[in-house]
Amino acid sequence: MERPLLSWDPEGVQAWAAAAPQEDAVLLHSLRGFIDAGRAGALVADHILEEGDPIRVATFDIDQLLDYRSRRPEMTFSVNQWTAYDEPHLALDMVRDQEGAAFLLLHGFEPDIQWERYIATVREAHDRLGVTLTLGSHGIPMAVPHTRPLTATIHGTDPDLLPDTPTMFGTVTVPASAQNLLEYRFGQWGLPAVNVAVHVPHYLAQSSYPQAAQRALEGLEDLSGLDLDPGALDAAAARATEEIDRQLAESEEVQALVEALENQYDAFHEARGQGLPLEGGLPSADEIAAEFEKFLAQERRDPPTQP
Numbered sequence: 001m002e003r004p005l006l007s008w009d010p011e012g013v014q015a016w017a018a019a020a021p022q023e024d025a026v027l028l029h030s031l032r033g034f035i036d037a038g039r040a041g042a043l044v045a046d047h048i049l050e051e052g053d054p055i056r057v058a059t060f061d062i063d064q065l066l067d068y069r070s071r072r073p074e075m076t077f078s079v080n081q082w083t084a085y086d087e088p089h090l091a092l093d094m095v096r097d098q099e100g101a102a103f104l105l106l107h108g109f110e111p112d113i114q115w116e117r118y119i120a121t122v123r124e125a126h127d128r129l130g131v132t133l134t135l136g137s138h139g140i141p142m143a144v145p146h147t148r149p150l151t152a153t154i155h156g157t158d159p160d161l162l163p164d165t166p167t168m169f170g171t172v173t174v175p176a177s178a179q180n181l182l183e184y185r186f187g188q189w190g191l192p193a194v195n196v197a198v199h200v201p202h203y204l205a206q207s208s209y210p211q212a213a214q215r216a217l218e219g220l221e222d223l224s225g226l227d228l229d230p231g232a233l234d235a236a237a238a239r240a241t242e243e244i245d246r247q248l249a250e251s252e253e254v255q256a257l258v259e260a261l262e263n264q265y266d267a268f269h270e271a272r273g274q275g276l277p278l279e280g281g282l283p284s285a286d287e288i289a290a291e292f293e294k295f296l297a298q299e300r301r302d303p304p305t306q307p
Contacts (some may be wrong), residue, residue: 005061005114005121012057016094017260019102026103026224027131030124030138031090034069034177035111037200038137038209040216043233045107047213051229052095058125059106060090065111065118092125096186098227104129110178119182123189134193135160135187135223136179142199146159146259147243150215154223156194157187161223196224203257204244212289 030045068086076084090108097103111118126134144151153169154162179195186193196219198212210233216229248254 003061003064005064005117005178007061008060009056010059012055012094012147013129015055016057016102016104019094021101021171022128023132024225025107025131025133026226027134028220028224029134029136029179029182031108031179032105032111033112033196034179035138035140036177036301037139037202037205037213038207038238040198040199040200040209041137043208043210043213044137044220045105047217047233048095048228049107050103050104051232052093052097054093054095054105057094057129058092060092060108060118060121062088062090062109065090065114066109067112071112072107079272084256095293096279098229101226103224103226104131115181116185118178119185122182123186123191126191132192133171133224134182134191135219135220136183136193136195137198137210138179138195138252139198139200139205141202141205141217144199144201144259145258146201146204146211147258147262148265150211152215153197153199154194154219155183155197156185156192158192159192161192161194164234165220167281196220196223201261203254208240211238212282227292 028048030041032042038044061146074086075082079215088109090111091106093105093107106122125131140153153167154165157160183193183195196216198215198219200209200212213231214230214237217228218235220226221228221230248258281286
């Protein structure tokens with residue numbers, strides 16, 4: 001008999017049944033393991049778990065979903081013994097926003113294998129728990145400067161759910177992720193699902209960038225009506241800005257890079273605002289795909305430290 005992929009916590013299920021909104025029940029997902037420039041999605045999940053009084057509703061059997069040899073969790077060795085293990089997990093919690101409204105958060109490690117079975121299981125949980133809107137967030141590396149307002153690509157299964165804003169993309173092919181495949185399958189099933197992909201300056205992609213998490217939280221708030229308190233990350237964002245400014249002051253090469261990106265960004269937005277044709281304002285689809293591949297290669301060589 002096949003082992004179940006998901007184990008339910010009876011007390012958590014009961015807590016959700018008592019607290020779940022009668023309509024507009026939201027499931028937010030943020031997984032570790034694929035593209036998340038600036039750790040935007042990871043910081044969103046950390047922030048919500050810290051602020052949201054989580055109650056465990058269900059737990060995935062991560063041992064069935066993780067390829068330990070290709071993505072080895074970290075362990076800490078101190079003097080003469082192992083003292084810590086970054087234990088893989090994939091769990092569904094009930095959390096609350098700043099107004100006390102309950103919603104669901106799916107967080108942990110992205111599955112390496114059995115994607116279709118994982119997504120079918122998420123669909124079963126979605127139906128059982130009465131979810132009406134599924135949301136995700138992450139960061140993608142883009143050739144944009146940190147000195148300009150952060151933008152985001154918001155994409156989903158129903159155009160009526162998406163904001164009426166111009167897109168920076170045409171058609172582009174990139175490596176798949178479980179998060180994006182979930183959105184694709186939900187679209188085939190006629191289920192509302194939206195993802196907020198924040199455009200993170202590519203030179204900050206390997207760092208924690210709280211500003212990207214704040215932009216993601218703002219997008220999620222607009223889509224869901226939840227109060228996710230992006231302002232709680234103001235202090236972390238200020239520290240990140242100070243560190244960026246310090247490094248910028250020490251490198252004329254980086255200063256020149258940022259200035260070039262500023263000129264490109266300003267020219268693009270000016271032309272778009274005037275309805276003018278763009279002349280090299282954005283990279284081509286092939287160049288964007290190449291940037292993704294470059295980012296992934298760097299991730300594989302030098303994975304970021306997780307909290």
